[in-house]
Amino acid sequence: DAGVIQSPRHEVTEMGQEVTLRCKPISGHNSLFWYRQTMMRGLELLIYFNNNVPIDDSGMPEDRFSAKMPNASFSTLKIQPSEPRDSAVYFCASSLGRRYQAFFGQGTRLTVV
């Protein structure tokens, strides 16, 4: 299995632009998580899906952030409009059922200038 696949690996954008991050979970996993990692705050859960349904989005910073999971093999995290404080590494992870061994993608390093 190729593992959790995220794209792009790096994104540099100007403030105010829309950014879309993509994730393909491991086939067969039914839980998908979006995390954001910064030096100051560490790893923070933004949102997680179970069977394609958003279960907890309390970690989403504000209305500028939105996430979708249209099917079991694809999810997006969108930031519109982006701001410099959104600069971070965004990780997608997936897990199988009630096993909490989440497998992480390689992350997308987002820089908003």
Add this chain to the structure above:
Amino acid sequence: EDKVVQSPLSLVVHEGDTVTLNCSYEVTNFRSLLWYKQEKKAPTFLFMLTSSGIEKKSGRLSSILDKKELFSILNITATQTGDSAIYLCAVGSNYGGSQGNLIFGKGTKLSVKP
């Protein structure tokens, strides 16, 4: 508010030393505690602990959970430069009866010098 606290935040040792990393937590509906190792990229899974007092071992690494005192330790013996990484502790909880999620500590940055 649920929280996971790791200590120390950073640690510098020499090859061959033994280190102990700490993780304490306050989480409602505790389900499991996990340790991850993060080098340059994504966190990679090390251990999952659900029961108190049962040590998990993998080579030079071992971990144990104390659910009464709400903490876990990760031990690394005979450290090597390849052990240099950020070690993350995460606690899995049940949330509203659903699959739950992981709450991460800020990590311990371990540097092993030759």
